[in-house]
Amino acid sequence: MTHASHSPAPSADWHENAYDLVRGLAFYSGSLLVDGIAKVIARHPEANIAxxxxxxxxxxxxxxxxxxxxxxxxxxxxxxxxxxxxxxxxxxxxxxxxxxxxxxxxxxxxxxxxxxxxxxxxxxxxxxxxxxxxxxxxxxxxxxxxxxxxxxxxxxxxxxxxxxxxxxxxxxxxxxxxxxxxxxxxxxxxxxxxxxxxxxxxxxxxxxxxxxxxxxxxxxxxxx
Ligand SMILES: C[S@@+](CC[C@H](N)C(=O)[O-])C[C@H]1O[C@@H](n2cnc3c(N)ncnc32)[C@H](O)[C@@H]1O
CATH class of the missing domain: 3.40.50.150 (Vaccinia Virus protein VP39)
Known part of the structure; x- marks a missing residue:
């Protein structure tokens, strides 16, 4: 049984989830570096930033x-x-x-x-x-x-x-x-x-x- 708030396939939306998470971390921490990483995830999906x-x-x-x-x-x-x-x-x-x-x-x-x-x-x-x-x-x-x-x-x-x-x-x-x-x-x-x-x-x-x-x-x- 899948809980409504959980993604059924964790890997399917990995990229979008990572962007949302890191953007949230940037907002929470106020770090310009973490905000930069969120932007890299969004604009350069090919970059091996992880x-x-x-x-x-x-x-x-x-x-x-x-x-x-x-x-x-x-x-x-x-x-x-x-x-x-x-x-x-x-x-x-x-x-x-x-x-x-x-x-x-x-x-x-x-x-x-x-x-x-x-x-x-x-x-x-x-x-x-x-x-x-x-x-x-x-x-x-x-x-x-x-x-x-x-x-x-x-x-x-x-x-x-x-x-x-x-x-x-x-x-x-x-x-x-x-x-x-x-x-x-x-x-x-x-x-x-x-x-x-x-x-x-x-x-x-x-x-x-x-x-x-x-x-x-x-x-x-x-x-x-
Ligand atoms: C994998 S990365 C960095 C690894 C390292 N542990 C770090 O994070 O500082 C190594 C980088 O050195 C760069 N590099 C290798 N030879 C170079 C050269 N002759 N001049 C400038 N950059 C070079 C590569 O392009 C690569 O981006």
């Missing part, structure tokens, strides 16, 4: 946000996020009232993610931009970012080569992991020490490991 905003992804980014605040502080003129995907980390930073951030820019080589990142961050207006670019082809001196973030280190072939493009003294936040079995992870590390050696930063403010169920995430905050 994967990008699953609790493990959110956990790694909450960890990044908290350790950045503790080890470096709250004020940034311009943050550049490389391999920024749907722009979730910029949204989490711009949505956090503990920080004072002038602007956040998300760069990704995949042209399909730019419009999704714009939709997700539409509530932040001029403070957010998304651009399609290869992180190996950018001129980092002209970017004039006071923080460069790359939480996609496991996705890029030559981390040290990329770090070599940044002006000496650039402040950086990096994450990688030991999730070797995921086919798109082409440059995992087995330990925090291996990540530290791979990055070769000149100064480290924070180095840590966050164990998840299937893998461990590693993070370095420091300067090149």
């Amino acid at each position: 994967n990008a905003f699953n609790h493990k992804q959110v956990g790694c980014k909450l960890w990044a946000r908290d350790k950045l605040l503790e080890s470096v502080g709250p004020a940034y003129r311009k943050i550049a996020v490389l391999g920024g995907w749907y722009g979730i980390l910029p949204a989490m930073l711009l949505d956090d009232r503990r920080f004072e951030i002038g602007a956040a820019i998300s760069y990704d080589i995949d042209p399909a993610v730019e419009k999704v990142a714009h939709t997700l961050n539409s509530g932040f207006g001029e403070r957010f931009r998304a651009l399609t670019a290869d992180m190996y082809a950018l001129d980092y001196s002209s970017l004039q970012a006071d923080l460069i973030v790359n939480t996609s280190c496991e996705h890029i072939a030559d981390l040290r080569g990329w770090l070599g493009l940044l002006p000496p003294g650039t402040r950086i936040l990096l994450q990688s992991n030991d999730y070797f079995s995921e086919p798109t992870h082409i440059n995992c590390v087995s330990s925090l020490d291996e990540f530290r050696t791979q990055a070769g930063l000149t100064h480290i403010d924070f180095a840590g490991a966050l164990p998840m169920r299937k893998y461990t995430r590693f993070m370095l905050i420091g300067t090149v």
Whole structure:
């Protein structure tokens, strides 16, 4: 027997239900980020936003946000996020009232993610931009970012080569992991020490490991 208030086939209206639910959560919480996710569900049904905003992804980014605040502080003129995907980390930073951030820019080589990142961050207006670019082809001196973030280190072939493009003294936040079995992870590390050696930063403010169920995430905050 089906109760009148229950859907008979839970999967049939998944998309519409998810939109209604997240829109309600946005209204309830007042979060511009959650409102952005509702808009992504409505406008970009092809985007894998459920994967990008699953609790493990959110956990790694909450960890990044908290350790950045503790080890470096709250004020940034311009943050550049490389391999920024749907722009979730910029949204989490711009949505956090503990920080004072002038602007956040998300760069990704995949042209399909730019419009999704714009939709997700539409509530932040001029403070957010998304651009399609290869992180190996950018001129980092002209970017004039006071923080460069790359939480996609496991996705890029030559981390040290990329770090070599940044002006000496650039402040950086990096994450990688030991999730070797995921086919798109082409440059995992087995330990925090291996990540530290791979990055070769000149100064480290924070180095840590966050164990998840299937893998461990590693993070370095420091300067090149
Ligand atoms: C799956 S996502 C992000 C995973 C990561 N754990 C996170 O959420 O921060 C990795 C992103 O890196 C991007 N990427 C890979 N190589 C890149 C490059 N050379 N320049 C810019 N973006 C790149 C991919 O297009 C993809 O959107």
